[in-house]
Amino acid sequence: MIMEFTKRTTPLSITYFIAAIVFTLTFFTSTALAITEANPSEKEKGSFDILYWEKCGVTGSSGTGTPSTTEEPTSTGAVDESGWAFPTVAGTPISSDYRAPNRPGHQGVDLAGPGILGQPIYASRDGTVTHSGTASGFGYWIVIEHDVDGQIISSVYGHMSGDDLMVPVGAKVKTGQQISRVGNQGQSTGPHLHYEERVGGVNGGDRKPVAVYGQTGNTTPADPADPADQQASTQPADTSAADQTSSCKGESGSKTPVTPVNCAEANKSEDKSKFVWDYLRGQGLSEEQTAGVMGNLAHESGDPTFKKSTDVYEVGGANAGYGLAQWSFGRQTSLRDAAAKDPRGLTDLCFQLDYLVEESKARERRDGGGNEWDGIKEQKTIEDATYYFEYNYERPQPGSTGARVKYANEYMNKYGSGGGNRNV
Ligand SMILES: [Zn+2]
Known part of the structure; x- marks a missing residue:
């Protein structure tokens, strides 16, 4: 990330991303971490909590269901004396x-x-x-x-x-x-x-x-x-993948953070972009907002699959961009500090995404009016979301908006519901 006036030796800056993640989650632990940027503005100073959550952020839509069949539902479930019916075939384990x-x-x-x-x-x-x-x-x-x-x-x-x-x-x-x-x-x-x-x-x-x-x-x-x-819980809780907690273990004695994607699978994947998409969608971002954030991340790292930016990570020392958002300077220090306390570790995709969300929630948007994370959720179009995230979270030197939007549109075409592949 770069501050507007900081000399940057790294590809791009990070900056804030707004994470939009709506957690449904229950925070339970709070480890105060100071954000120490190279030249933080007053607004950017301070500390924030890394929050673990135990609910997955799963975004549900309402109202899109269309009865897809003309058949009349006729079968019925067993109803007990209290008036509740077992929700599927009786005896299902x-x-x-x-x-x-x-x-x-x-x-x-x-x-x-x-x-x-x-x-x-x-x-x-x-x-x-x-x-x-x-x-x-x-x-x-x-x-x-x-x-x-x-x-x-x-x-x-x-x-x-x-x-x-x-x-x-x-x-x-x-x-x-x-x-x-x-x-x-x-x-x-x-x-x-x-x-x-x-x-x-x-x-x-x-x-x-x-x-x-x-x-x-x-x-x-x-x-x-x-x-x-x-x-918590504008969203249903978890995503039910029985093994997905394996990569999201909390500290002993703490509740277990769970994220809406299978982190273990993501960490092994060559192309992690669909996981990033699902994560951000799962945290309450619209498809446009998700695409806008991802367009920024891809441009920052030059790595649209997000593999290098998470796996390789080390690029060139403390002043080099690091990770999904190319965190640098004090923001990178804070990231590393958080990783040291997180059992998932620095290169875990879900750790980086969680961090990005918490960081953006701890930062005020440049024009005031709330934190960066909440602001991303106000954006309606891919272009607006991309620029918002660039201007607030990333804060690079001007001139790269078009490249970011291009990536954003590619993600939308690939993963958006209007494209060839559905989100889920
Ligand atoms: Zn379940």
């Missing part, structure tokens, strides 16, 4: 528990077994469909809002195929009514249903799902002492 010890960030329960693919998914209770459409990380999801004796509970169903969404937003559904079929979309290592119950609506805290565990299961709403929990 739990393949990953709600907040299992090895997945403390898992805010739902995974149900899977032989032959589960294509099996019915049932509404766990009477309610109204509030989301039926794409959800990065989940492939597609359905959310149903229930009024349970005056308390709003939302049930969340993930990993289905878009062709299997059988209820549109606004539909009234009955307990046990088939709403979809079990799929294997999104960040999923095998066919399964990821099911959650959220208290107070889709943005509320999770609880141990009654439809699966019964009424005796302890409800464990979000810890009220953790402020992040209150804002």
Whole structure:
């Protein structure tokens, strides 16, 4: 990164990126890290917290679901005496528990077994469909809002195929009514249903799902002492890939950070751009905003696959750009300090992305009016998003906007929903 007036020996600067990541996440740890830039403006000074989160940032769309089939859902799920229906075929085993010890960030329960693919998914209770459409990380999801004796509970169903969404937003559904079929979309290592119950609506805290565990299961709403929990979860929690926590381990005794992409797989990949795309989309950025941020990162490193910029990393000493955002000078020092405390380490793609988000949240945008991360989310077009990120987070010398936009458009063509490949 470069400061506007700093001599730069490195390709490009970094600067702020705004990360837009909406975490759904629960922060739980805070390690104060000072940002020490070479010539930081007053606004850029200070410290910020690296926050670990246990929820994955999965962005869900609402309202795009179109019933893809004309068939009437006829099958029904078993309803217990408390009025909740098991959300898929009765007797389907739990393949990953709600907040299992090895997945403390898992805010739902995974149900899977032989032959589960294509099996019915049932509404766990009477309610109204509030989301039926794409959800990065989940492939597609359905959310149903229930009024349970005056308390709003939302049930969340993930990993289905878009062709299997059988209820549109606004539909009234009955307990046990088939709403979809079990799929294997999104960040999923095998066919399964990821099911959650959220208290107070889709943005509320999770609880141990009654439809699966019964009424005796302890409800464990979000810890009220953790402020992040209150804002956590505009998104469904995790992406259910059972192995994805392996590369995102937290410090011992801490909650486990989980990111919306399979970090281990990303770290091994020749082309990491799709992971970066999914990560940023999963943190709440639109396709345009995601493309704009990625166009900047690609231009900074000259590496549109992001392989060299993460794997090789060391380019030429402390004043050289380093990593995805070509962090340099004091910002690079801060990055290294954070990496030293992070079990994932400096070259982990998810570490770098997480860092980028936290850093941008800790920086005020140049024109004031909030932090850089929030600002990226206001951008509507690829061009605006690219320039915003360049001007605020990266802060290079002028003249490279066109090159950044070019990269951004390439990503959009490759990964955007209007292009040949869907996002999920
Ligand atoms: Zn799950």
